[in-house]
Amino acid sequence: MSGRTYPWQQDAWQQLQTLRQRMPHAILFHGAAGIGKADFIEQFAQALLCESALPDGHACGQCASCGWFAQQNHPDYRRIRPESMEDEVADEEGGEDKKKSKTPSKEIKIEQIRSLADFMNISTHRQGLRVVVLYPAEGLNMPASNALLKTLEEPPPGTVFLVSSNSLDRVLPTILSRCRKFAMPMPSHAEALAWLKEQGVPDADSWLREQGGSPLAAAAQAEQGNREEMDSFLQYLAHPSVEGALRTADKLQKVPLSALVSWQQRWLYDVFSYKLAGNIRYYPRYQRELAGLADKIHVSRLMAALKGANERRAVADHPLSPKLFIEDMLLDYTACCT
The missing domain is CATH 3.40.50.300 (P-loop containing nucleotide triphosphate hydrolases)
Structure with a gap:
């Protein structure tokens, strides 16, 4: 601090x-x-x-x-x-x-x-x-x-x-x-970014955007060092398939489920926001992929996917089987996008 x-x-x-x-x-x-x-x-x-x-x-x-x-x-x-x-x-x-x-x-x-x-x-x-x-x-x-x-x-x-x-x-x-x-005030993007850079956080702008502008959350995520896991997850969300869902679920079993659900919630929010207003808040690095998904997914499907993600977030801390939880989440997403 x-x-x-x-x-x-x-x-x-x-x-x-x-x-x-x-x-x-x-x-x-x-x-x-x-x-x-x-x-x-x-x-x-x-x-x-x-x-x-x-x-x-x-x-x-x-x-x-x-x-x-x-x-x-x-x-x-x-x-x-x-x-x-x-x-x-x-x-x-x-x-x-x-x-x-x-x-x-x-x-x-x-x-x-x-x-x-x-x-x-x-x-x-x-x-x-x-x-x-x-x-x-x-x-x-x-x-x-x-x-x-x-x-x-x-x-x-x-x-x-x-x-x-x-x-x-x-x-x-x-x-x-x-x-x-x-x-309590939300810092401006510039204020939060300047603070993160003072703390020596690498790739500060991406972490900050992915955490919705919350600097302490961005610093914590950067410290955990799960950029590789997040990018793997986002690559799947950008190019969903049944085979990719099963492969990704197997690869990310050690990532906290609440983190995976949060990443997906933000992704779906960006698709929804781009579809309605042309805005992207969390993942500007994936603008092309988000725009493509926004063009082809009907609003009603997006709403259902967001509702499902919210329901999963409520039970993510107590799953019966982490692997089955991730597979179910990703297969549902694949069905929404295809």
């Missing part, structure tokens, strides 16, 4: 400072995935707990509170997120590779919300605020959502909830109604 906030967040940070004089008990930060919302609210959480905040609202980085925060053991701070995200961070930080008996949950569970009860019922360490950071809000399962709602309906004094969401339509309306909503 360059500086204390990303370059495209500076105006949002200044706007946020106007809320501090009459601090809401809950703020819901919302915007596209991969634009740095989690980092932004972590910065704000540290600033709220800091004992010597700077004139621009950032934490000083020097006081005892900032020291505790940096060491992730501040007594007045809690972070709630799915187990799977905790595991990702542990892997990045070189944590032990422990074999787990079950797959880490991608949901926020009711036990995690209930664990806040003791935290919110004891005095703060330095008579300041308690801060709870929770993301993504759409990760709350229904029991956890209801438990959080009860807390937000009767917020404990001196406690601030900083919540983040990539998709407001997947959050309970009753939770939305009890939070002050704060829109």
